[in-house]
Structure formats: C-alpha cells, structure tokens
Amino acid sequence: MSNAQPALTFEEMRALVRNLPGPDLDSGTAALQRQSQLTKPPGSLGRLEDLAQWLATWQGRHPAELRRPRVAVFAANHGVVAQGVSPYPAAVTAQMVANFARGGAAVNRLCEVADAELRVYELDLDNPTRDFTESPAMDEEECCRAMAYGMMAAEMGVQLLGLGEMGIGNTTAAAALCCALFGGDARGWVGRGTGVDDAGFERKVAAVEAGLAANPQARDDPFEALRRLGGFEFAAIAGAVLAARMARMPVVLDGYACTAAAAVLFKADRRALDHCVVAHRSVEPGHSRLLEAIGKDPILDLGMRLGEGSGAALAIPILKAAAECHAGMATFAEAGVSDRA
Numbered sequence: 219m220s221n222a223q224p225a226l227t228f229e230e231m232r233a234l235v236r237n238l239p240g241p242d243l244d245s246g247t248a249a250l251q252r253q254s255q256l257t258k259p260p261g262s263l264g265r266l267e268d269l270a271q272w273l274a275t276w277q278g279r280h281p282a283e284l285r286r287p288r289v290a291v292f293a294a295n296h297g298v299v300a301q302g303v304s305p306y307p308a309a310v311t312a313q314m315v316a317n318f319a320r321g322g323a324a325v326n327r328l329c330e331v332a333d334a335e336l337r338v339y340e341l342d343l344d345n346p347t348r349d350f351t352e353s354p355a356m357d358e359e360e361c362c363r364a365m366a367y368g369m370m371a372a373e374m375g376v377q378l379l380g381l382g383e384m385g386i387g388n389t390t391a392a393a394a395l396c397c398a399l400f401g402g403d404a405r406g407w408v409g410r411g412t413g414v415d416d417a418g419f420e421r422k423v424a425a426v427e428a429g430l431a432a433n434p435q436a437r438d439d440p441f442e443a444l445r446r447l448g449g450f451e452f453a454a455i456a457g458a459v460l461a462a463r464m465a466r467m468p469v470v471l472d473g474y475a476c477t478a479a480a481a482v483l484f485k486a487d488r489r490a491l492d493h494c495v496v497a498h499r500s501v502e503p504g505h506s507r508l509l510e511a512i513g514k515d516p517i518l519d520l521g522m523r524l525g526e527g528s529g530a531a532l533a534i535p536i537l538k539a540a541a542e543c544h545a546g547m548a549t550f551a552e553a554g555v556s557d558r559a
Contacts, residue, residue, distance in 0.1 A: 226362040228441045231460070235486045238463055241493075246275035249282075255549040265517070269495070269537055270544035276468040276493040277377060281545035284538045287334040289380040290371035290458060291318065291325060291527045294364075294450035295346035296387035297355065301425040303390040305414055311386050312343045314526070318384075324524060325382065328531035332538070334380065336527075337371060341450035350394065351428035354446040361445035361453045368454030369461035379462050380497070380534060382472040382527020383451045383479070386412075392478035393504055394426045394447040398436040399478075399485050400511045409474070409502035411523075440485035448479065455479035463493050470537070472530040473500035473523065477508055484512045495537075498522055498529035 249271040254260065261267065273282035293315050295308045317323045318338045329336040341364055347355035356364070372379055385391075389411035397407045404426035410419060430436065433446040444453055452475070459480050462469045471477050471494055483490035491512060498518035499505060509516060517533045550557040 226366055228358055228362065231362065231365060231441060232486065234460055234464065235483060235490060238487065238490060239466060241275045242278035242466070243275070245278055245280040246271055248280040249274040249544065252281070252544065255551070256544070256547045257550055257553050257555050258547070263543060266536075266540040266543060269540040272495065273468055273537065273541055276466060278466045282541045284378055284534075284541045286376055287332065287378040287380065287534050288337060288371070288376045289325065289329050289334050289382065289527045289531050289534075290337045290339060291382045291384055292339045292341060292368060292451035292454040293343065293384040294341040294454075295343055296385060296391055296449050297346045297349035298351060298390055298425055298429070299346070299387040300349050301351060301421055302418065303414070303422045303425050304386050304412055305418060306386050306412055308346060308386050311384055314384050315340055315343070318526075323526060324528050325526045325531055328528055332531050332534035334531060334534050339367065339371065339454060341367065341454060347449050350391070350447050351425055351432055354433055355391070355448060356445045356450070356453070358445060360450070361441070364450040364453035365457030365460070368457030371458045372461035372465050372467055374465070376467060378468050378470065378534065378537065379458065380470040380472070380527055380530030381455050381458055381476050382525060382530050383455060383475050384526050385449055385451050385475070388449055388451065388475045389502060390422050390425055391447060391449050391452065392475040393422065394429045395443055395452065395478050396481065396504055396508050397426060397430060398443040398447055399440060399481055400508070404430070406507065407504040409504055411502070440482045444482045448482075452479035456482050459483055459491070459494060463490070467493070469494040470530045470533050471496045472527050473498065473525055474502040474505040474508070475525060477505065477512070477514075481508060481512055495533070497533035
C-alpha cells in the first residue's frame with residue numbers, strides 16, 4: 219500500500235454512502251422482458267434468469283457483458299495473531315502472495331478457468347494492524363487510506379469485480395467485526411478458520427471477547443467497527459465495494475472475511491450491497507449467520523473455506539453462463555417455436 223494515497227476521512231466515506239447510485243431500472247426491465255421471450259418455459263433457468271437481470275441492472279446496460287471480469291485479492295496481516303488464533307504464522311501471508319505471483323494457488327487456476335484477470339494488492343505486509351485485544355487495530359487515517367487503496371481495484375472498463383482476501387488471523391477479525399455489527403456472543407461467530415484445534419478455538423473466542431471489551435465503540439458505528447476490529451484488507455474490500463457501486467460495476471464477494479468487510483457498508487445503508495452477490499457459503503458457521511443478517515443467498519455451497527477469492531473466481535463462469543444464455547438464446551419468434559397459448 220503506497221504512502222501516496224490521499225488521507226480521507228470517515229465523514230467523506232459516509233458522504234459517499236449517502237449518495238449511492240441506484241439500479242438502472244430501464245436495463246433491468248429490458249432484461250425481464252427479454253426473459254419472457256426466450257425459448258424456454260418461464261423460470262426454467264431458475265437463478266440464472268435472476269442473475270442475468272441483476273447483471274444488466276447494475277452494469278446499466280442490456281444485455282450485460284462479461285468479457286472483462288477481474289478478481290482482486292487484498293492481502294494484509296493482523297496483530298491479533300499474537301493471541302495464538304491461527305495454526306499458521308503471519309509470515310504465511312507474504313509466502314502465499316508470492317505463491318499467487320508464481321501462479322501456484324487455487325485462485326490462479328480458478329481465474330484461468332474463468333478467463334478472469336487476477337490482481338493481488340498487498341497492504342504493508344511487514345506492518346500488521348495492532349492487536350485489537352489491546353487497542354484499536356487501526357486509526358482512522360490508516361483505515362481510510364486502506365479503503366482508498368481498495369478503490370483502485372474498480373478501474374474503468376472492468377465489467378465484474380470479484381473480491382477476496384489473504385491474511386492469517388482474518389477469520390478472528392471477521393468474527394469480531396460481525397459480532398460488533400450484528401450482536402450476539404463471540405462463540406456464535408467464531409469458527410475453525412484454517413483448522414485450529416479445540417484449544418485454538420477457545421483462544422479465538424477469548425480474543426473476540428477481549429477485542430469487543432477493549433473497543434466498546436465498535437458497536438456504535440460500522441466504520442468504527444471496521445477500524446477497531448477489522449484489518450487493512452477488510453478496509454480495502456469495503457473501499458472496493460463502494461467504488462464499484464459508484465462506477466456501476468457488479469461485485470461478487472467471496473467468503474466469510476470478504477462478506478464481513480462488505481457488511482460494514484450494509485450497516486451504514488441497507489441498500490449498499492444491492493450491486494453485490496455472494497459467491498459461496500463458507501463452512502465457517504458465522505458466514506451462514508452473516509448471510510442471513512444481510513439477506514444474501516450464495517450462488518454456491520461446496521463446503522469451501524479457502525478464501526483468497528477462490529469462491530468469487532468459481533462463481534464467474536456461472537455468471538457468464540447466465541449472461542450468455544440471456545443474450546444468445548433465440549426468442550420464440552426467431553426460432554419459429556410456438557409460445558404458450
């Protein structure tokens with residue numbers, strides 16, 4: 219993350235949320251009308267029909283196009299790792315970023331299958347956030363700088379933005395963030411992450427509880443929750459989601475940590491994630507609870523919990539299929555097929 223990024227403020231971020239562009243209803247209506255003319259029984263393509271209409275609505279064009287999808291993975295480190303919340307050391311974050319660069323990770327292969335561009339954004343891996351059990355993870359300037367950095371992923375011309383993350387300890391941060399945003403107790407939001415044993419699970423619960431006790435203001439404001447309990451990659455994802463909305467760019471969210479980051483915007487405005495779909499349901503138990511809280515039905519449910527944008531990349535071919543069926547199928551009139559009487 220470059221130090222050249224402008225220092226924004228939470229108030230500027232809140233102003234963006236207050237002025238979110240709405241859906242393109244004309245494009246959505248055109249998609250709905252075309253669906254009724256295609257050579258198939260009404261509703262027979264199920265959710266593919268809904269996804270085609272969603273793409274048109276948020277691209278602001280009909281039919282939608284998916285020639286230039288991008289998967290953006292944000293990588294950062296977390297001070298809370300010092301609490302023993304992960305079986306892996308923080309050094310693995312940088313090692314996995316190097317693996318992405320070599321093309322050796324699952325997301326590399328899945329992006330190749332999807333014919334999607336992969337971009338990896340590092341956020342000061344040598345300097346993790348502060349341990350949120352002792353103090354806020356970030357100050358406001360650090361959080362806003364990371365949000366501004368994330369906004370860079372929503373570049374002009376990208377037709378669909380898939381988002382993911384890499385960061386040892388970030389399921390602990392996700393659980394703490396969700397607990398602050400949506401209530402409940404820590405144990406209900408904590409999962410096994412990268413595979414902690416029972417003792418590690420209890421350390422995660424204790425860390426979330428300590429983080430909430432040390433940062434009571436996190437329950438009062440979603441941006442305060444983000445800076446106090448999240449991480450640099452969480453802030454970057456929130457920034458990317460916000461910039462994509464301003465650019466009328468549909469977004470595919472990956473798993474638990476990614477959805478938790480986006481949920482900050484949902485708490486600021488319940489319409490803020492209307493341009494987003496969730497790629498898959500993570501086996502992290504908190505993810506199902508979070509999906510219910512934000513009213514999102516994931517596209518896939520394959521028992522995955524890898525992160526690194528893998529679910530977002532995997533969902534892209536399904537979205538491409540939805541767009542291609544919608545744009546390329548013949549209508550009843552074109553095919554000379556009798557419609558319903």
